[in-house]
Amino acid sequence: MFEFKVHHQDGRARVARLATPHGTVTTPMFMPVGTQGTVKGISPQELLDIGSQMILGNTYHLMLRPGEELVAAHGGLPGFTAYPGPFLTDSGGFQVMSLGHLRKINEEGVIFKSHLDGSLVDLTPERSIEVQQALGADVIMAFDECPPFPAERDYITRSLERTVRWLERCLTFKSRDDQALFAIVQGGIHPDLRQLSLDLTLPFNTPGFAIGGLAVGESKAEMYPAVEFTTARLPEDKPRYLMGVGHPEDLVAGIALGVDMFDCVYPTRTGRFGYALTDDGRLNLNSSAPRRDLRPIDEDCDCYACRHYTRAYLAHLVRAGELLAPRMLSLHNLRYLHRLVERMRSVIAAGEFIGWARSWGARYFGGELPQWFAAALGASAAQRGLVGTRSPQHM
Known part of the structure; x- marks a missing residue:
């Protein structure tokens, strides 16, 4: 039901296919965000017409309104929204982080006040998976704790270790075989904590891995070394999802480093x-x-x-x-x-990604490339020097 296969690689950048129950998508790809079960102002047919392949739904918001039972009564998000393609749902962890003083985290889960009516809501790893199974997305996310930026190292360490324990509970509770559960790697901007999270998370061998805990307030110069470090250590035969990131320059730099999936409210906002x-x-x-x-x-x-x-x-x-x-x-x-990632898929397949990315960046930034952007392209170019452009038979 779920198959991920890399077809082209140029440096770290790659083009792959991900098969899901609601269709096969080509990566790298950008996923529009449908927080409340709709991408604001855009109809499902328009989403298909412009090349959208997978839509992101929000567990936190849909759980509170209209409730996952109503979505399930429609046969899940495809029936509820009339968008026939694949969906991905986040776990609610990021939204819980953004509630700040309105939530309390403990080993069991998170207790928070609803932003709608102030009522207390208890969200645990099991409850997150229960809701996501009712929503019926093709790809679902493990419930995680997303630390804010800045945060103390000790807090990030305790948080990522708790996230791993929550991942184990999510996998134990999950019962649907037609949904792929992705684990989330945390660790903030600290390489050693990223490595600890990787060491604890990779043994679970989930169908894909997300890079979490970034784009939460740090600068791009701080974020991209963490992206580079993490993607270089994630399995090559699994999709990599950089959560909540979607500025044009982020797509180019992230794809250069081997990211396959992106989402962000940025284009519609x-x-x-x-x-x-x-x-x-x-x-x-x-x-x-x-x-x-x-x-x-x-x-x-x-x-x-x-x-x-x-x-x-x-x-x-x-x-x-x-x-x-x-x-x-x-x-x-x-x-x-969507056109931007389509262009990148084309130049990756042709083995021309690095030159194209440098030219695109010079135009976009109006001259000299920012150091963090140039470093991402440099890391990909270094990898290209080692392996060159690989065709499907070599993957």
Whole structure:
């Protein structure tokens, strides 16, 4: 039911196929976030039209509203949302971390106050898996504790050890064979703690592994050495998922280091605030410059907004507060990220990824590459020097 096979590799970057009960997806890929069972403002058909392959659902929010029983009555998230493809659900751990003073963590799990009505909710590893099984996603996540940034080393150590104990409870409780449970590697930005988490987590040999505990407040210069360290030590025959990360530069750097899966609210949230993603950086449609610009957002983009509307019209919609503006900008931004990974899959298969990534970065950053970005490409290039581009028969 679940099969992951790498077909092309250029340095650390790779192209693979992941088979799931609701369809086979090609990685690397970006997953739009459907927190409440919908990607804000975008219909399921539009998601399919722009190239979405897998949607992320949120265990915490769907558990509280409308409740997993109602979703299960629809046959799970595909029936509930009318999106026919694969889903991934997070465990609720990140949302619990974000509650701060509204939650209390102990060995059993987490007790927190609902952000909806203040009622007390008890979320344990078993309860997280119970909800995710009812939601019916193809890929589900182990319940973890995601430490904030900054956090004391002792706290991160205790947290990652607890996360491993929770993983064991999740695997013991899980009963559905048609769902792949991914373990989550923690450890913050500390290499030795990342190694400890890897040592404790890898023996469980789950169908995939997520890189957690990052993009929680640290700088990219602090985050990417941790990504590089972790991906280099994860199994080559399992998918690698960098949780909650999805800026364009993050996709390029992460893919350079061997990440296969990404998710983030960034493209739709950015669209709702009047920004469009391009290879030249973010286009601010709130500013004066686009107001008389008769070009599309991106002349190379095939999304509905770029095929039908000018920058001037979209800037007018933004200023007028029209609902079409956030819809079209969100649609474009999602399509931009899908096109970005499509381009990367193509150049990886051709053995041209490093050169392409450097050229893309020079344009996107307007000149010199940030050190963290250049280092990610350098690490991939070093690996390429060792193994070259590998074809399927060598994987």
